Amino acid sequence: MTATAHETVRDAGRALGIPDPVTEAFVRLLRPCVYPCLYEQLPEESRKHAGPAARAGGSAHLPVDVVVPAYVPHLVTVDCAAIPTDVLDIDFPADGHVAILAEITDQDAGFAIHVPAGTETVERRPRETEPDALKPCASFPL
Template sequence: MTATARETIREAGRARGLPEPVTDAFVRLLRPCVYLCRYEQLPEELKENARPAARAAGPAHLPPGVVVPAYVPHLVTIDCAAIPTGVLDIDLPADGHVAILAEITDQDEGFAFHIPAGTETVERPPREAKPDGPKSYEAFPLYAVPGVTRPAHLHLSDVAEAVDYAEGDAGRARRVENLMDEINASLSVRWGHGIQLGGYSPAHHDPLEDRGDVLFVSIPESAVFDGDCVTFVSGTREQIAERRYDELDFGVES
Protein backbone atom coordinates (compact mmCIF):
# COMPACT_ATOMS: atom_id res chain seq x y z
CA MET A 1 0.00 0.00 0.00
CA THR A 2 1.17 3.51 -0.56
CA ALA A 3 2.70 5.57 2.24
CA THR A 4 0.26 8.38 1.40
CA ALA A 5 -2.76 6.17 2.09
CA ARG A 6 -1.29 4.95 5.37
CA GLU A 7 -0.57 8.48 6.57
CA THR A 8 -4.00 9.74 5.50
CA ILE A 9 -5.64 7.09 7.66
CA ARG A 10 -3.32 7.75 10.59
CA GLU A 11 -4.07 11.47 10.40
CA ALA A 12 -7.79 10.67 10.36
CA GLY A 13 -7.35 8.58 13.50
CA ARG A 14 -5.46 11.35 15.29
CA ALA A 15 -8.08 13.90 14.27
CA ARG A 16 -10.74 11.73 15.92
CA GLY A 17 -8.73 11.23 19.09
CA LEU A 18 -8.25 7.49 18.55
CA PRO A 19 -5.28 5.75 20.17
CA GLU A 20 -2.55 4.97 17.64
CA PRO A 21 -2.74 1.18 18.27
CA VAL A 22 -6.40 1.25 17.16
CA THR A 23 -5.68 3.18 13.97
CA ASP A 24 -2.59 1.09 13.21
CA ALA A 25 -4.67 -2.07 13.52
CA PHE A 26 -6.92 -0.82 10.71
CA VAL A 27 -3.86 0.10 8.62
CA ARG A 28 -2.46 -3.43 9.05
CA LEU A 29 -5.77 -4.88 7.87
CA LEU A 30 -5.53 -3.15 4.48
CA ARG A 31 -3.92 -4.81 1.46
CA PRO A 32 -2.10 -3.34 -1.53
CA CYS A 33 -3.15 -3.77 -5.13
CA VAL A 34 -2.36 -2.40 -8.58
CA TYR A 35 -5.13 -0.88 -10.67
CA LEU A 36 -5.01 -0.99 -14.46
CA CYS A 37 -6.83 1.92 -16.00
CA ARG A 38 -7.05 4.07 -19.13
CA TYR A 39 -4.68 7.00 -19.54
CA GLU A 40 -7.38 9.61 -18.95
CA GLN A 41 -8.15 8.07 -15.54
CA LEU A 42 -4.55 8.25 -14.32
CA PRO A 43 -3.65 10.58 -11.46
CA GLU A 44 -2.08 13.71 -12.96
CA GLU A 45 1.31 13.04 -11.34
CA LEU A 46 1.62 9.71 -13.18
CA LYS A 47 0.69 10.87 -16.67
CA GLU A 48 3.98 12.44 -17.76
CA ASN A 49 6.08 9.26 -17.82
CA ALA A 50 3.26 6.75 -18.10
CA ARG A 51 4.16 3.43 -19.70
CA PRO A 52 1.46 0.96 -20.80
CA ALA A 53 1.30 -1.97 -18.41
CA ALA A 54 -1.41 -4.02 -20.11
CA ARG A 55 -3.47 -4.40 -23.28
CA ALA A 56 -7.22 -4.92 -23.05
CA ALA A 57 -9.62 -6.35 -25.65
CA GLY A 58 -8.52 -7.09 -29.21
CA PRO A 59 -7.01 -10.46 -30.13
CA ALA A 60 -4.89 -12.48 -27.73
CA HIS A 61 -1.30 -13.35 -28.61
CA LEU A 62 -0.62 -16.87 -27.39
CA PRO A 63 2.10 -19.48 -27.92
CA PRO A 64 1.48 -21.81 -30.88
CA GLY A 65 -0.48 -24.87 -29.82
CA VAL A 66 -2.36 -23.15 -26.99
CA VAL A 67 -6.04 -23.80 -27.62
CA VAL A 68 -8.87 -21.74 -26.17
CA PRO A 69 -12.50 -22.13 -27.32
CA ALA A 70 -13.21 -19.62 -30.07
CA TYR A 71 -16.13 -18.01 -28.23
CA VAL A 72 -14.02 -17.09 -25.17
CA PRO A 73 -12.89 -13.45 -25.56
CA HIS A 74 -9.53 -11.98 -24.68
CA LEU A 75 -9.95 -9.64 -21.71
CA VAL A 76 -6.47 -8.42 -20.85
CA THR A 77 -2.78 -9.22 -21.26
CA ILE A 78 -0.55 -7.85 -18.51
CA ASP A 79 3.06 -6.82 -19.11
CA CYS A 80 4.56 -8.14 -15.88
CA ALA A 81 7.77 -6.08 -16.20
CA ALA A 82 5.69 -2.88 -16.30
CA ILE A 83 3.92 -3.57 -12.99
CA PRO A 84 5.52 -1.61 -10.11
CA THR A 85 7.79 -3.87 -8.07
CA GLY A 86 7.47 -4.26 -4.33
CA VAL A 87 3.80 -3.24 -4.27
CA LEU A 88 1.75 -6.42 -4.42
CA ASP A 89 1.59 -8.99 -1.63
CA ILE A 90 0.92 -11.79 -4.14
CA ASP A 91 3.59 -13.25 -6.41
CA LEU A 92 3.35 -11.91 -9.96
CA PRO A 93 5.99 -13.02 -12.51
CA ALA A 94 8.79 -10.49 -12.88
CA ASP A 95 8.78 -10.66 -16.67
CA GLY A 96 6.79 -11.93 -19.60
CA HIS A 97 3.05 -11.52 -19.90
CA VAL A 98 -0.07 -12.89 -18.23
CA ALA A 99 -2.99 -13.33 -20.62
CA ILE A 100 -6.55 -13.63 -19.30
CA LEU A 101 -9.39 -14.90 -21.49
CA ALA A 102 -12.82 -15.47 -20.01
CA GLU A 103 -16.44 -15.95 -20.88
CA ILE A 104 -18.21 -13.16 -19.00
CA THR A 105 -21.36 -15.10 -18.15
CA ASP A 106 -22.54 -17.38 -15.37
CA GLN A 107 -20.61 -20.20 -17.08
CA ASP A 108 -17.47 -19.00 -15.28
CA GLU A 109 -15.22 -20.32 -18.06
CA GLY A 110 -11.78 -18.76 -18.19
CA PHE A 111 -8.13 -19.27 -18.98
CA ALA A 112 -4.96 -17.67 -17.62
CA PHE A 113 -1.48 -18.14 -19.09
CA HIS A 114 1.96 -16.89 -18.16
CA ILE A 115 3.94 -16.31 -21.35
CA PRO A 116 7.66 -16.00 -20.47
CA ALA A 117 9.66 -13.22 -22.09
CA GLY A 118 10.96 -14.20 -25.52
CA THR A 119 8.29 -16.84 -26.12
CA GLU A 120 7.06 -17.07 -29.71
CA THR A 121 3.39 -16.11 -29.97
CA VAL A 122 0.79 -16.00 -32.71
CA GLU A 123 -2.30 -13.85 -32.95
CA ARG A 124 -5.34 -15.85 -31.96
CA PRO A 125 -8.11 -15.70 -34.59
CA PRO A 126 -11.06 -13.44 -33.73
CA ARG A 127 -13.57 -15.10 -31.46
CA GLU A 128 -16.94 -16.27 -32.67
CA ALA A 129 -19.25 -13.71 -31.12
CA LYS A 130 -22.45 -14.95 -29.52
CA PRO A 131 -25.66 -13.06 -30.32
CA ASP A 132 -26.10 -12.14 -26.66
CA GLY A 133 -22.38 -11.68 -25.91
CA PRO A 134 -20.15 -8.60 -25.97
CA LYS A 135 -19.19 -7.31 -29.39
CA SER A 136 -15.56 -7.15 -30.46
CA TYR A 137 -13.51 -4.13 -29.43
CA GLU A 138 -10.19 -2.80 -30.66
CA ALA A 139 -7.27 -3.32 -28.32
CA PHE A 140 -6.32 -0.40 -26.08
CA PRO A 141 -3.57 0.20 -23.49
CA LEU A 142 -3.96 0.30 -19.72
CA TYR A 143 -1.67 1.89 -17.14
CA ALA A 144 -0.68 0.82 -13.64
CA VAL A 145 -1.56 2.71 -10.47
CA PRO A 146 -0.57 1.35 -7.02
CA GLY A 147 -3.57 1.25 -4.71
CA VAL A 148 -4.91 0.12 -1.36
CA THR A 149 -7.92 -2.05 -0.63
CA ARG A 150 -10.02 -2.89 2.39
CA PRO A 151 -12.18 -5.95 3.09
CA ALA A 152 -15.46 -5.81 1.18
CA HIS A 153 -17.41 -5.70 4.44
CA LEU A 154 -15.37 -3.91 7.10
CA HIS A 155 -16.82 -3.91 10.62
CA LEU A 156 -15.62 -2.67 13.97
CA SER A 157 -15.78 -6.25 15.23
CA ASP A 158 -13.08 -7.24 12.70
CA VAL A 159 -10.42 -5.36 14.66
CA ALA A 160 -9.71 -6.59 18.18
CA GLU A 161 -8.06 -3.33 19.23
CA ALA A 162 -11.17 -1.40 18.18
CA VAL A 163 -13.45 -3.80 20.05
CA ASP A 164 -11.42 -3.40 23.25
CA TYR A 165 -11.31 0.39 22.88
CA ALA A 166 -15.02 0.88 22.13
CA GLU A 167 -16.54 -1.75 24.40
CA GLY A 168 -19.40 -0.27 26.39
CA ASP A 169 -18.75 3.29 25.19
CA ALA A 170 -21.04 4.65 22.47
CA GLY A 171 -18.88 7.75 21.93
CA ARG A 172 -15.76 5.70 21.28
CA ALA A 173 -17.68 3.38 19.00
CA ARG A 174 -18.83 6.39 16.95
CA ARG A 175 -15.23 7.59 16.62
CA VAL A 176 -14.20 4.19 15.29
CA GLU A 177 -17.14 4.16 12.88
CA ASN A 178 -16.13 7.62 11.67
CA LEU A 179 -12.62 6.36 11.02
CA MET A 180 -14.00 3.48 8.95
CA ASP A 181 -16.07 5.98 6.94
CA GLU A 182 -12.88 7.95 6.29
CA ILE A 183 -11.07 4.77 5.20
CA ASN A 184 -13.86 4.00 2.74
CA ALA A 185 -13.81 7.55 1.37
CA SER A 186 -10.03 7.81 1.04
CA LEU A 187 -9.76 4.49 -0.80
CA SER A 188 -12.58 5.30 -3.25
CA VAL A 189 -10.64 6.68 -6.22
CA ARG A 190 -11.75 7.08 -9.82
CA TRP A 191 -9.14 4.64 -11.14
CA GLY A 192 -10.29 2.07 -8.58
CA HIS A 193 -13.18 0.98 -10.81
CA GLY A 194 -10.92 -0.65 -13.38
CA ILE A 195 -9.04 -3.93 -13.51
CA GLN A 196 -7.44 -4.79 -10.16
CA LEU A 197 -4.39 -6.96 -9.51
CA GLY A 198 -4.18 -8.38 -6.01
CA GLY A 199 -5.71 -6.85 -2.90
CA TYR A 200 -9.10 -7.68 -1.45
CA SER A 201 -11.79 -8.84 -3.82
CA PRO A 202 -14.31 -6.09 -4.63
CA ALA A 203 -17.10 -8.69 -4.75
CA HIS A 204 -20.23 -7.54 -2.93
CA HIS A 205 -22.16 -10.77 -2.54
CA ASP A 206 -19.61 -13.55 -2.06
CA PRO A 207 -16.13 -12.31 -1.09
CA LEU A 208 -13.73 -15.04 -2.18
CA GLU A 209 -11.65 -14.50 0.96
CA ASP A 210 -14.51 -16.14 2.88
CA ARG A 211 -13.55 -19.45 1.27
CA GLY A 212 -9.81 -19.00 1.84
CA ASP A 213 -8.81 -17.75 -1.62
CA VAL A 214 -6.96 -14.57 -2.55
CA LEU A 215 -7.65 -12.38 -5.55
CA PHE A 216 -5.33 -12.67 -8.53
CA VAL A 217 -7.20 -10.23 -10.75
CA SER A 218 -10.70 -8.76 -11.02
CA ILE A 219 -11.92 -7.54 -14.39
CA PRO A 220 -15.08 -5.43 -14.64
CA GLU A 221 -16.79 -5.99 -17.96
CA SER A 222 -17.20 -2.21 -18.22
CA ALA A 223 -13.39 -1.85 -18.26
CA VAL A 224 -13.14 -3.90 -21.46
CA PHE A 225 -16.59 -4.16 -23.05
CA ASP A 226 -20.01 -2.74 -22.28
CA GLY A 227 -21.69 -4.49 -19.37
CA ASP A 228 -22.14 -4.80 -15.64
CA CYS A 229 -20.52 -8.17 -14.80
CA VAL A 230 -17.20 -8.58 -13.00
CA THR A 231 -14.90 -11.56 -13.54
CA PHE A 232 -12.86 -12.65 -10.52
CA VAL A 233 -9.79 -14.85 -10.95
CA SER A 234 -8.62 -16.29 -7.65
CA GLY A 235 -6.80 -19.14 -5.96
CA THR A 236 -4.47 -19.92 -3.09
CA ARG A 237 -1.25 -17.99 -2.60
CA GLU A 238 0.65 -21.16 -3.48
CA GLN A 239 -1.21 -21.65 -6.78
CA ILE A 240 -0.50 -18.06 -7.75
CA ALA A 241 3.17 -18.13 -6.69
CA GLU A 242 3.81 -21.44 -8.48
CA ARG A 243 2.09 -20.21 -11.67
CA ARG A 244 -0.48 -23.01 -11.49
CA TYR A 245 -2.89 -20.81 -13.39
CA ASP A 246 -4.81 -23.76 -14.80
CA GLU A 247 -6.02 -24.38 -11.23
CA LEU A 248 -7.33 -20.86 -10.65
CA ASP A 249 -11.02 -20.27 -10.14
CA PHE A 250 -13.02 -17.99 -12.43
CA GLY A 251 -16.18 -16.47 -10.95
CA VAL A 252 -18.64 -13.88 -12.18
CA GLU A 253 -20.73 -11.36 -10.25
CA SER A 254 -23.35 -9.18 -11.88
Protein backbone atom coordinates in the same frame (compact mmCIF):
# COMPACT_ATOMS: atom_id res chain seq x y z
CA MET B 1 0.39 -2.72 3.09
CA THR B 2 2.86 -0.02 4.00
CA ALA B 3 2.91 1.55 7.45
CA THR B 4 1.83 4.87 5.96
CA ALA B 5 -1.16 3.30 4.18
CA HIS B 6 -2.05 1.41 7.35
CA GLU B 7 -2.09 4.66 9.33
CA THR B 8 -4.16 6.37 6.64
CA VAL B 9 -6.80 3.64 6.90
CA ARG B 10 -6.71 3.78 10.72
CA ASP B 11 -7.16 7.58 10.63
CA ALA B 12 -10.05 7.27 8.17
CA GLY B 13 -11.70 4.66 10.41
CA ARG B 14 -11.37 6.90 13.44
CA ALA B 15 -12.74 9.89 11.52
CA LEU B 16 -15.78 7.80 10.59
CA GLY B 17 -16.23 6.58 14.17
CA ILE B 18 -15.38 2.96 13.35
CA PRO B 19 -13.93 1.06 16.34
CA ASP B 20 -10.19 0.28 16.01
CA PRO B 21 -10.66 -3.53 16.12
CA VAL B 22 -13.08 -3.31 13.17
CA THR B 23 -10.65 -1.12 11.22
CA GLU B 24 -7.78 -3.53 12.00
CA ALA B 25 -9.85 -6.48 10.76
CA PHE B 26 -10.53 -4.54 7.57
CA VAL B 27 -6.83 -3.68 7.10
CA ARG B 28 -5.93 -7.39 7.28
CA LEU B 29 -8.18 -7.98 4.26
CA LEU B 30 -6.64 -5.24 2.11
CA ARG B 31 -4.19 -6.14 -0.67
CA PRO B 32 -2.13 -4.00 -3.02
CA CYS B 33 -3.63 -3.57 -6.45
CA VAL B 34 -2.89 -2.10 -9.83
CA TYR B 35 -5.50 0.13 -11.40
CA PRO B 36 -4.95 0.38 -15.16
CA CYS B 37 -6.62 3.36 -16.75
CA LEU B 38 -6.60 5.38 -19.93
CA TYR B 39 -3.72 7.86 -20.25
CA GLU B 40 -6.19 10.76 -20.29
CA GLN B 41 -7.50 9.70 -16.86
CA LEU B 42 -4.09 10.01 -15.18
CA PRO B 43 -3.41 13.05 -13.02
CA GLU B 44 -1.29 15.58 -14.94
CA GLU B 45 1.77 15.05 -12.71
CA SER B 46 1.75 11.29 -13.41
CA ARG B 47 1.57 11.59 -17.20
CA LYS B 48 5.21 12.54 -17.79
CA HIS B 49 6.46 9.17 -16.47
CA ALA B 50 3.56 7.04 -17.72
CA GLY B 51 3.56 4.56 -20.54
CA PRO B 52 1.29 1.70 -21.58
CA ALA B 53 1.35 -1.19 -19.10
CA ALA B 54 -1.52 -3.20 -20.56
CA ARG B 55 -3.74 -3.68 -23.58
CA ALA B 56 -7.47 -4.25 -23.23
CA GLY B 57 -9.74 -5.84 -25.80
CA GLY B 58 -8.69 -7.12 -29.17
CA SER B 59 -7.34 -10.62 -29.67
CA ALA B 60 -5.03 -12.40 -27.23
CA HIS B 61 -1.49 -13.26 -28.31
CA LEU B 62 -0.76 -16.73 -26.95
CA PRO B 63 1.76 -19.51 -27.54
CA VAL B 64 0.71 -21.92 -30.32
CA ASP B 65 0.26 -24.82 -27.88
CA VAL B 66 -2.15 -22.99 -25.54
CA VAL B 67 -5.72 -24.12 -26.10
CA VAL B 68 -8.56 -21.94 -24.86
CA PRO B 69 -12.22 -22.32 -25.86
CA ALA B 70 -13.08 -19.71 -28.49
CA TYR B 71 -16.06 -18.38 -26.58
CA VAL B 72 -13.79 -17.09 -23.77
CA PRO B 73 -12.89 -13.52 -24.81
CA HIS B 74 -9.61 -11.71 -24.19
CA LEU B 75 -10.07 -9.01 -21.57
CA VAL B 76 -6.61 -7.61 -20.95
CA THR B 77 -2.92 -8.40 -21.41
CA VAL B 78 -0.56 -6.96 -18.79
CA ASP B 79 3.13 -6.22 -19.41
CA CYS B 80 4.74 -7.89 -16.38
CA ALA B 81 7.80 -5.61 -16.46
CA ALA B 82 5.54 -2.55 -16.07
CA ILE B 83 4.08 -3.74 -12.74
CA PRO B 84 5.96 -2.70 -9.57
CA THR B 85 6.39 -6.15 -8.00
CA ASP B 86 8.07 -4.77 -4.89
CA VAL B 87 4.69 -3.63 -3.56
CA LEU B 88 2.74 -6.81 -4.34
CA ASP B 89 2.10 -9.48 -1.75
CA ILE B 90 1.76 -12.21 -4.39
CA ASP B 91 4.25 -13.89 -6.70
CA PHE B 92 4.03 -12.11 -10.03
CA PRO B 93 6.28 -12.69 -13.04
CA ALA B 94 8.93 -10.05 -13.65
CA ASP B 95 8.96 -10.42 -17.44
CA GLY B 96 6.73 -11.38 -20.33
CA HIS B 97 3.04 -10.75 -20.19
CA VAL B 98 -0.07 -12.17 -18.55
CA ALA B 99 -3.13 -12.59 -20.75
CA ILE B 100 -6.47 -12.61 -18.95
CA LEU B 101 -9.36 -14.25 -20.73
CA ALA B 102 -12.74 -14.52 -19.06
CA GLU B 103 -16.34 -15.20 -19.79
CA ILE B 104 -18.56 -12.93 -17.77
CA THR B 105 -21.55 -15.18 -17.23
CA ASP B 106 -22.99 -17.33 -14.50
CA GLN B 107 -20.35 -19.96 -15.37
CA ASP B 108 -17.36 -17.64 -14.84
CA ALA B 109 -14.89 -19.53 -17.04
CA GLY B 110 -11.58 -17.69 -17.01
CA PHE B 111 -7.89 -18.07 -17.70
CA ALA B 112 -4.74 -16.19 -16.66
CA ILE B 113 -1.86 -17.25 -18.89
CA HIS B 114 1.74 -16.15 -18.30
CA VAL B 115 3.72 -15.91 -21.51
CA PRO B 116 7.46 -15.58 -20.70
CA ALA B 117 9.46 -12.94 -22.58
CA GLY B 118 10.73 -14.20 -25.93
CA THR B 119 8.00 -16.84 -26.34
CA GLU B 120 6.67 -17.07 -29.89
CA THR B 121 2.95 -16.27 -29.98
CA VAL B 122 0.09 -16.22 -32.43
CA GLU B 123 -2.97 -14.02 -32.47
CA ARG B 124 -5.87 -16.07 -31.12
CA ARG B 125 -8.97 -15.30 -33.15
CA PRO B 126 -12.33 -17.08 -33.16
CA ARG B 127 -12.63 -19.57 -36.01
CA GLU B 128 -15.55 -19.32 -38.42
CA THR B 129 -16.61 -22.82 -37.34
CA GLU B 130 -17.16 -21.66 -33.74
CA PRO B 131 -20.59 -20.00 -33.79
CA ASP B 132 -20.50 -19.32 -30.02
CA ALA B 133 -17.32 -17.26 -30.29
CA LEU B 134 -17.55 -13.64 -29.24
CA LYS B 135 -15.99 -11.14 -31.61
CA PRO B 136 -13.28 -9.08 -29.92
CA CYS B 137 -13.75 -5.34 -29.41
CA ALA B 138 -11.11 -2.93 -30.66
CA SER B 139 -7.87 -3.01 -28.67
CA PHE B 140 -6.77 0.00 -26.61
CA PRO B 141 -3.76 0.69 -24.32
CA LEU B 142 -3.98 1.18 -20.55
